[in-house]
Amino acid sequence: MNFNDRLSFEESPNDLLTIGELLIDMISNAYDDKSMSSGYMNYPGGSPANIAINAQKLGIRSRIAASVGEDGFGNFLLERLRMEGAGTDLIQRAAQSTSLVVVTKSRATPVPIFYRGADGMLQYSPQLEQALQSSKIIHFSCWPLSVFPARQAIERVILEAKARGKWIGFDPNYHPMLWQDGEDGVQYVKTILSIADIVKPSEDDAERLFGPDTPANQLEKFLKLGAKLVILTLGKDGALVSNGKETRAFKTKATDVVDTTGAGDAFWSGFYAGAIKGYTLEEALELGFAVSAYKLKHIGAVVNLPRLEDIKDQFDL
Template identity: 30%
Template sequence: MGGFASIGECMIELSGASGDIWRMGFAGDTFNTLWYVRALSAANYPVDYVSAFGDDPFSEKQRDFFEANGIGTAKSPIIPGARPGLYAITLDGAERSFTYWRSDAAARKLASDPQALAASLKDRDIVYFSGITLAILARADRNALFESIATARSNGSRIAFDPNYRARLWENIETARAVIGEAMRLADIALPTFPDEKDLFGDASPEATARRIAAFGVKEIVVKDGTDPALLLTPEQEEWVPAITANAIDTTGAGDSFNGAYLAARLQGLAPADAAKRAHTVAARVVEFYGALAPMEEAKEAFEPGTPPSALPGISPSRGEIG
């Protein structure tokens, strides 16, 4: 076994507007998580983003950006004539909102070649995906993705899943519930956010979320909940892991960075509670930067044991996924 694979859509990100001048970057929920796994793993540890890409100049820049940062694309297909999705971030203080242009993005074809997809997931330590990954796919491609993930799991990979519910991406709430439930049956690690689960399933509390997910057979669950502690539930323990305040200027991608740091810590053999503590610390650093991707060196510094939490007032970073 070896390596980490994250499946989904990486978009062009427009952020940091000053008048009509915008900064262009690349981001997306599962890519953001992968970014932090890359930052917090050994340089020779294989980290791949599994998607589909266009053949336009922006797609080429995207792949160049990946390569420059030690991120592979495994066997991801290149779709002639396709292009990346696009979103713009607007801020009201530290809180953000998004505008999207993504209906014909190349990533919607990420499961169109089942053999390439299966090859991309082969022999991974962890395979990670999200509810957004599922929401952008047609039903047949979604089924192909599930088959490839199930095969990877049967061959020894751990499967990590964040439901990351975004209502606007789903045809209706019933479909979202059914598909996300199917994904949970494949998961070894679940990383939900309580407000999303409340919206989708009507959960009354993080405890209700954790127990509902545990009923699918998931053995390791971390429920994030904004400024409140995260709830960790495994067969051996139930523990509330306090969040960390931060001098937040942009909460974009905060929950994704929590996921990335948590999974990186688990890959390094840390216990779940210790992994959640490291994840809170990394996410608290990430919200002190604009955009979804904080510099890798900043994430590394925050991840190291003994890093003091910020004494500045702010908000907990355990929510803020984009998608």
């Protein structure tokens, strides 16, 4: 993947298939650094769902595969997808409760509390296989890899995607609290890096996997493990991107930061939309950063994004 090249895809009915967590974000009404807030509000959450919804708004075709509970929260999430114009035919229903992430807002770094349930019950199904076969890009994160049977489903997806020459995007958002006691989640995640075509760790992700180090050294560690294209995001300092032969620094396009929730998902969406629409790798990266900067101006993980071409014009790309 050279920076001046356009990514090539076989013609398919769908552009992007995201697979993984669809869950409830339970966020406190007030700030409390001791995680003792007395009031919380439920919001739809889950990175794969955010990316799929964003991608459609930007003008490409997307689908989301996930598992939610046969409960009120599951119904709430399905209704949210319908309201956003996203399909629900790949959303499985499980006997377990819909998964929750509880976050008490903090002026320091908030510490999430995870309540896993239905999200880990995702199964490989004929419907999922058909969706995989008819999509150009397959995207997933660490969430479904951290628990069974969802891990088995993702492993099947990976095998099928590689066999059919699909592009694979992997978000290595490792968090130790998601993994079972006694399992070396770090080592398992490292084995996935060589399979992925595109990997986008944040500085925090890199530190959880490799320990503290400079951005340049962290980037090199991902490459040595076999990642093809590594996008190491550095917050206000932009990003370092390497294809193993060339490394480039990208400046942030964010000038007005109102809410950071979902900024990474917005980047993925803009990058995928740019790649699908035929922009070069460098242009697709710039578009990803532009979409992320647009989202940062608004509150919420998913905002009312305009078409990709409109964002391109707004940021003079």
